[in-house]
Amino acid sequence: MTLLEVEGLRVKIRTEGGEVTIVDGVDYAVEPGQVFGVAGESGSGKTISVLALLRLLPRGATTSGRALYGGRDLLRLSGRALRRVRGRELAMVFQDPLTSLHPMMTIGRQLSEHVRIHEGLSRRAALARASELLAEVRIPDPKRALEAFPHQFSGGMRQRVAIAGALATRPKLLIADEPTTALDVTVQAGILRLLDRLRRESGLSVILITHDLGVMSSIADHVSVFYAGRIVESGPPPELLSAPRHPYTRALLDALPHPEAEGRGELQAIRGLPPSPRNRPPGCAFHPRCAYATEASLEQVPLLRPVGERRLLACHVDPFAPGP
Numbered sequence: 001m002t003l004l005e006v007e008g009l010r011v012k013i014r015t016e017g018g019e020v021t022i023v024d025g026v027d028y029a030v031e032p033g034q035v036f037g038v039a040g041e042s043g044s045g046k047t048i049s050v051l052a053l054l055r056l057l058p059r060g061a062t063t064s065g066r067a068l069y070g071g072r073d074l075l076r077l078s079g080r081a082l083r084r085v086r087g088r089e090l091a092m093v094f095q096d097p098l099t100s101l102h103p104m105m106t107i108g109r110q111l112s113e114h115v116r117i118h119e120g121l122s123r124r125a126a127l128a129r130a131s132e133l134l135a136e137v138r139i140p141d142p143k144r145a146l147e148a149f150p151h152q153f154s155g156g157m158r159q160r161v162a163i164a165g166a167l168a169t170r171p172k173l174l175i176a177d178e179p180t181t182a183l184d185v186t187v188q189a190g191i192l193r194l195l196d197r198l199r200r201e202s203g204l205s206v207i208l209i210t211h212d213l214g215v216m217s218s219i220a221d222h223v224s225v226f227y228a229g230r231i232v233e234s235g236p237p238p239e240l241l242s243a244p245r246h247p248y249t250r251a252l253l254d255a256l257p258h259p260e261a262e263g264r265g266e267l268q269a270i271r272g273l274p275p276s277p278r279n280r281p282p283g284c285a286f287h288p289r290c291a292y293a294t295e296a297s298l299e300q301v302p303l304l305r306p307v308g309e310r311r312l313l314a315c316h317v318d319p320f321a322p323g324p
């Protein structure tokens, strides 16, 4: 039973210069208890594509396609049904946890009010539940932490608090947007272990967004690589990271100071810049930066098609296909 099935998701945003397509036809499925990774450079549409699922897009945005969750299309839910799903089934940890925590309110007050609203608990029961949640995300001395203000915590601890807040309603799907990006490597590993434990212990599914493909190798069951609002390649991390098929995935890996990229020569930045949604190149949007582009790449948008078991690729050329 698939938990979430996204089909042909498109997001357009009206801007002063006219309407621009930010997410351009994205398909994927998230299974129960699975960590589904979303990777790609800044501006590729990772955040907008998940905000669309929660219907938290900026004003002037329109969405098309389907996002089936429990037989219902999230993109078409309205009013009460939408609030119920958003509160109880899906939860999000936003890209910058400082912006989602109120600076002048204690952690205890913020967490317990959140719990009170969703679970209708008394003030006291809500505080007890808040303390439980802090323990669940391994915050040392939860009782004392309840009295603290966000700025008294380190970045890693704040990220744990944000995750605790998201778990308050016992969601089935947690969307974590760059939860480890601002953290140093050890703290980052701690947050990833936490997500991994939550998935194993309570069957939580996670959509994990990160521009860092290295992070995926330790935790994701499936990775999709976004480029200019589309998925260009996806598959299980061991295969995808050790033998990337899309020139863009390969370039991303080559730019990584991670062991996965070892043995592939010097660390290289990807030449050129990702296109802005306003002037996306025709055909394969990656073609101006690609050493393997052919005429077809310039003219036709390559479709995501199966290549081997559980792997998908959108490239006309497929220069890294395994030999016969």
Ligand SMILES: Nc1ncnc2c1ncn2[C@@H]1O[C@H](COP(=O)(O)OP(=O)(O)OP(=O)(O)O)[C@@H](O)[C@H]1O
Residues within 6 Å of the ligand: 013, 015, 022, 040, 041, 042, 043, 044, 045, 046, 047, 048, 049, 058, 095, 211, 276, 277
């Ligand atoms: N409110 C908005 N109005 C117009 N364009 C927007 C708006 N929000 C985002 N965009 C554009 O949509 C594109 C995708 O943005 P998004 O935030 O989804 O990228 P991202 O992949 O999450 O990047 P990052 O890694 O930096 O978080 C970007 O080009 C961005 O400029």
Ligand SMILES: [Mg+2]
Residues within 6 Å of the ligand: 046, 047, 048, 095, 177
């Ligand atoms: Mg983002």
